[in-house]
Amino acid sequence: MDNIFLHFGDRFIRIVRILIESFPKLLVPCLKITITLTLFSFFFGLILALIIALVQVADIKGLKQFARFYVWIFRGTPLMLQLFIIFYGLPSFGIFFNGYVAAIIAFSLNLAAYNSEIIRSAIQAVPVGQSEAGYMVGLNYFQVMTRIVLPQAARIAFPPLFSSLIGLTKDTSLASSITVIEMMSVAKRIAAVYYEPFWMYMEAGFIYLMICTILTKMQTAFEKSMEWKQPDEAVLVKEVTEKQDLEREDRGLR
Amino acid sequence: MLGVRNLHKSFGSNQVLKGIDFEVNEGEVIAIIGSSGSGKTTLLRCMAFLEQADDGTFMFDDLSKDIRTISKKEIKEIRMKMGFVFQSFNLFRNMTALQNVMEGLTTARKIPAEEAKKTSLEMLEKVGMLDRANYYPDQLSGGQQQRVAIARALATKPEVILFDEPTSALDPELTGEVLEVMVKLAREGTTMVVVTHEMEFAKNVANRVIFMENGVVVEEGDAKEVLTDPKQEATRRFLRRILRKEEEE
Numbered sequence: 318m319d320n321i322f323l324h325f326g327d328r329f330i331r332i333v334r335i336l337i338e339s340f341p342k343l344l345v346p347c348l349k350i351t352i353t354l355t356l357f358s359f360f361f362g363l364i365l366a367l368i369i370a371l372v373q374v375a376d377i378k379g380l381k382q383f384a385r386f387y388v389w390i391f392r393g394t395p396l397m398l399q400l401f402i403i404f405y406g407l408p409s410f411g412i413f414f415n416g417y418v419a420a421i422i423a424f425s426l427n428l429a430a431y432n433s434e435i436i437r438s439a440i441q442a443v444p445v446g447q448s449e450a451g452y453m454v455g456l457n458y459f460q461v462m463t464r465i466v467l468p469q470a471a472r473i474a475f476p477p478l479f480s481s482l483i484g485l486t487k488d489t490s491l492a493s494s495i496t497v498i499e500m501m502s503v504a505k506r507i508a509a510v511y512y513e514p515f516w517m518y519m520e521a522g523f524i525y526l527m528i529c530t531i532l533t534k535m536q537t538a539f540e541k542s543m544e545w546k547q548p549d550e551a552v553l554v555k556e557v558t559e560k561q562d563l564e565r566e567d568r569g570l571r
Numbered sequence: 572m573l574g575v576r577n578l579h580k581s582f583g584s585n586q587v588l589k590g591i592d593f594e595v596n597e598g599e600v601i602a603i604i605g606s607s608g609s610g611k612t613t614l615l616r617c618m619a620f621l622e623q624a625d626d627g628t629f630m631f632d633d634l635s636k637d638i639r640t641i642s643k644k645e646i647k648e649i650r651m652k653m654g655f656v657f658q659s660f661n662l663f664r665n666m667t668a669l670q671n672v673m674e675g676l677t678t679a680r681k682i683p684a685e686e687a688k689k690t691s692l693e694m695l696e697k698v699g700m701l702d703r704a705n706y707y708p709d710q711l712s713g714g715q716q717q718r719v720a721i722a723r724a725l726a727t728k729p730e731v732i733l734f735d736e737p738t739s740a741l742d743p744e745l746t747g748e749v750l751e752v753m754v755k756l757a758r759e760g761t762t763m764v765v766v767t768h769e770m771e772f773a774k775n776v777a778n779r780v781i782f783m784e785n786g787v788v789v790e791e792g793d794a795k796e797v798l799t800d801p802k803q804e805a806t807r808r809f810l811r812r813i814l815r816k817e818e819e820e
Contacts, residue, residue, distance in 0.1 A: 450661035454675030468665045545707040
C-alpha cells in the first residue's frame with residue numbers, strides 16, 4: 318500500500334514540476350506568435366472584409382461579382398489547404414513567404430470572406446427608413462453610410478465579429494502545419510520529450526481558454542459601451558440651463 | 572410651388588398612380604385622404620424621390636421638368652428645401668434627439684455646430700421636447716419620437732414639409748400631442764402636405780383636401796366643402812366608412 322501511494326505521490330510531483338517548467342515555454346510563443354498572428358490577421362482581414370461588403374452593398378458593377386466569387390472560393394475550401402497553397406504552392410511560381418507571413422496572409426484572406434458576410438448582413442439589417450431619413454435631411458450617399466448606416470451596422474456586427482476573433486485565436490494553431498512555432502507546436506514538442514501528452518495539451522488548452530476568457534470579458538465591456546443609452550442627468554441639466562441662458566440673451570437683445 | 576402633372580407609377584404590373592395632377596402653393600396646408608392602397612403615400616414618396624416615378628412632370632419653384640430626367644444633383648438640391656416626416660418616425664437610432672435635429676444642419680449644410688445647436692434647441696422647444704434633448708430614440712415614446720422628427724424636418728427651414736401619415740403608427744392617446752404641433756405649424760403659415768386619416772385635422776386645419784382612390788384624384792377642393800358635402804359618391808362612401816370606424820372606437 319505504501320508503495321502505491323509513494324508512486325502516486327512521485328508522479329504527481331513530477332507532473333506538477335513539468336507543468337510549472339513548461340508554462341513559460343508555452344506562454345512565450347503564445348504571446349509572441351499566437352497573439353500577434355491573431356491580431357495582425359484580424360486587422361487585415363477586417364479591412365478587407367469591409368471593402369468586400371461595401372462593394373456588394375453599393376452594387377458596384379464587376380466588383381460585386383468579384384466579391385461574390387472571392388467569398389465563394391475562400392469559404393468553400395479548407396483553411397489548411399489555403400495555408401498550404403500560400404506556403405508550399407506559391408514558391409513554384411517564384412513567390413516565397415516565411416511561415417509567419419504566409420500564415421497572416423492565409424488567415425486574413427480566409428477571415429475576410431466570413432467577416433464580409435457578417436458586415437454585409439449587418440448593413441442590410443439597418444432599416445431602409447434610416448437611410449431615407451438621412452437623404453431627406455440632405456445627406457449624400459457617403460454621409461448616410463458613415464453617419465447613420467455603418468454606426469448602426471457596427472453594433473449589429475460586433476458580437477459575431479468578436480466570435481470570429483475568438484475562433485481565429487484557436488485557428489492560428491493550424492500555422493504549426495507550415496513550420497510556424499506557435500503555442501500548439503511547442504506543446505507537442507514538450508509532450509514528446511516528457512511523454513506526458515495529456516497534461517501538456519491540457520496546459521495548452523488552459524492558456525487558450527484564458528485568452529478567450531479575457532476576450533469574452535472585453536466583448537461584454539465593449540458591447541456595454543456601445544449602447545445608445547440614457548444620458549447623464551448632469552448633462553441634461555446643463556443643456557437645459559444653457560438653453561435658458563440663450564433665451565435670456567435673446568430677450569436682452571430685444 | 573411644389574407640384575406634379577400626369578404622374579404615373581407602377582410596382583411591377585400594379586399601377587399605383589394613374590396620372591396624378593397635384594400642386595401646393597406657398598402657405599397652403601393640403602390634406603391627402605383616401606383608403607389604404609389608394610396611392611396617397613406613393614404620391615408623397617414620389618415627390619420626395621423616395622420612389623422613382625415612371626412618368627410625369629415635376630415642378631418645384633422655378634424648376635419644371637420631366638420627372639425621369641431629374642439628376643441626382645437636382646434631387647439633392649430639392650431635398651435641401653424639403654422636409655419629410657415619416658409614418659414610422661425614422662429617427663436616427665444612433666443619435667440623441669438633439670443630434671437628430673442637428674444632423675441636417677451640421678453634416679448636410681455645414682452650419683457651425685454652435686449655431687446648429689442653437690437652432691435645434693429652439694426647434695425642440697417648439698415641439699415641446701427640450702427636456703428630452705439628450706435622449707436616444709429608443710428611450711422616447713412614439714409621440715415624442717414623432718415630435719422630434721418634426722423638429723428635425725423644421726430645423727432646415729424647408730419651403731414645404733411632407734407628412735406621410737404622421738400619426739398612424741401611434742397609440743390613439745399619443746396622436747393628440749403630434750397633431751397639436753402640426754396645428755401650430757399650420758397657424759404659423761408653414762406649407763404642408765399631409766397624408767392622413769385624421770378627418771378632424773383635415774377639416775379644421777387644411778385649406779384644401781384631395782381624395783384619392785385607386786391611383787387617381789377623385790375629388791379635390793376646399794377642405795370643409797369636401798369633407799362635409801362631397802360631390803362624388805366614392806368620397807361619400809369613404810367618409811361614411813371612416814366615420815363609422817371612429818364611432819366604433
